Amino acid sequence: SQELEQSPQSLIVQEGKNLTINCTSSKTLYGLYWYKQKYGEGLIFLMMLQKGGEEKSHEKITAKLDEKKQQSSLHITASQPSHAGIYLCGADRPGSNYKLTFGKGTLLTVNP
Amino acid sequence: DAGVIQSPRHEVTEMGQEVTLRCKPISGHDYLFWYRQTMMRGLELLIYFNNNVPIDDSGMPEDRFSAKMPNASFSTLKIQPSEPRDSAVYFCASSKGDRGYSNQPQHFGDGTRLSIL
16 A cells, blocks of 8 residues: 555646645654646645644645644645646655655646 | 756667666755656655765666766666666656755656657
């Protein structure tokens, strides 16, 4: 089984709608990273969360790390076509020495 | 500031040929990572370096794969001989190792899309 499970695998929303993507770990996390990827391009770093209960926002995207540090959510408010892409969560763990494990990603489509 | 630079962006070659992928990390970053991305397996770490020294190559699939980092500004991933199942997008990423006082995420290049016929 995957160490990091993302849900949903894909999501289609109408422009202007809110949405949430989840990332659940089977093990305790040290840090949780959110990236966005457009087809044919590399991963763009969005946010990093380290402390249980931490919440960060960038423009209309908010990410939270739960208190037990095993689950994170990414919330987009008033989605726009520019938000479309693949969202991946990556995690490192105590003792992982900077290695990241990634979820398989969530494909987001935003219809105008 | 220049990001992580990978070359070539696309590579199409025949089975059995040698393939060399190249990466220039962000200046000042002391960690360099090679990943492979496929639909079936997602993003997998192949190998990573710290200060030009390979630290963990447990993700390298077979002896056909090798990676080097001769200096702080250049790394290669070589496949010899290549096989159709090696077809994937290969990413290079770099980061600073110090997490003491600020976020130090990995920054990715645009990848090399490799097709082995």
